[in-house]
Amino acid sequence: MSEAIRLEGVRKSFGRLEVLRDITLTIAEHEVVCLIGASGSGKSTLLRCINLLEPIDAGRIVIHGVEVTGRGVDVDVVRRRVGIVFQSFNLFPHMRVLDNLTLGPRKALGVPRERAEEEARALLERFGLADKVEEYPDRLSGGQQQRVAITRALAMNPDVLLLDEITSALDPELIAEVLDVIRELAAGGMTMLIATHEMGFARDVAHRVCFLDEGRILEQGPPGRIFTEPREERTRRFLDRIIAAGRM
């Protein structure tokens, strides 16, 4: 398997707060990696750094063989290859669902409107949103909005998808419909790096689970092992808390 993303010694601070300390991680093509860990452990920041929404302080990020943290890299070109979906959806409220999907392809990739719309409609149909094409985002449920946000990222036809706690803002009964979309993408071979609090889902979908603790990857491995026999005390305590909270 060839490599999709490689992180080498990535560091990031906000002022005096060190959020990422020496993160090294390689993700293969078609691999699904879940990032777990407490709030504030650096999961979201790591994803935002890979998408270059946050500049890193030290280290290297290599995507498909190209160092994207080097000098003179066109960040817009990188972002077209790396999709990201946010916890709070961040759909464009002034645009219909269809226009939310076609904006990136049309403006960033130069796809003609007709083709962009055709592809967007096909995507929306695939994820059960065909009847929402003309709607404005505010009129959709949270689950529908998040599915639209995922299809918006997919409309760019990215090599890699980054998912930042995409079910954390959803009511419990809406989570399943969103996770089903991700399962389908995983089955289709999409390379994904997923920050999540849904342990059941992580165990289900991930090839590998990384436990982040205070900006470091403390432990990683196949979900079967991490969830049943974690080696680190802190991983065990985290998982105990999750189980106590009924999230697993």
Add this chain to the structure above:
Amino acid sequence: MDRGPGAEPRSAVTGRAAGEGPAALAGDRRSRIVGGGEGRSVWVAVASTAVFFTVAGVLVVTSPGWPAIRDAFFDGAVFRDAFPKILARFGRNVAIFGIAEVLVLVLALLIAVMKSLPGPVFAPLRLLAAAYTDLFRGVPTILVVALLGFGMPALGLRGVPRSDVVWAIVALTLVYAAYVAEVYRAGIESIHPSQMAAARSLGLSRGQAMRHVILPQAVRRVIPPLLNDFIGLQKDSALVAFLGYTEALRQAQIVSAADFDFTPFVALALIYVVITIPQARLVDWLIARDQRRRAGGGTT
């Protein structure tokens, strides 16, 4: 359906009543002014209003000074003579503020975007934009009108327009662009940074994200304050009279001086009030339509 003050307010909130926006809104406003509630309280409000204004009117009209005031400000014959003349000249004011408004929209947007440019490279542009707004918000409008309107034509330079009214338009544009730029900027800053992040994450450049994602939302939010500034600009078109240019105020002054009566000024005041009211209603309607389309029951 009864859309009067007693109607269920829910229809205006959910926007279920698609297509009856202005009427529903007007009903809503009416109910706010008269205190809202049931039919009985409406009648109480109507009755007390009628009594109040009748008493107030009678008191004014029977006061000892009233005949003098009436002759000076509300002379019917003078009004009939002056009104058409002033209205005809008001066309010049419309041209002045019409042109200035278009220029203001463009110039202000440019300044607002300059102010929101990030990074050290753009420091001089940000500085320039900040200095511009500080300067033109600080200097009285009439002073700018006088400076440019008297000063520039007097220079007699080649290629510099000699017309005082052209320079008056420039002056009004410069002053109001400073205010409107701040309005735009407030709108831009009110859009959550996650919108910019989402747009950039799709590979859009900063400029593209600004143009397609941030500005359309920002402009929609600032339409009411924008219109406030425009009403101010429309009123300040009267400052051009200071240059001796015969627009509506100057015309009113001429008629007033000839008849030795102030009714022409009242006529002009009436014109100004009449043109601003529909604009305020238009904004109400735009806001209501936007809300209905995005969140309510309107079909697209």
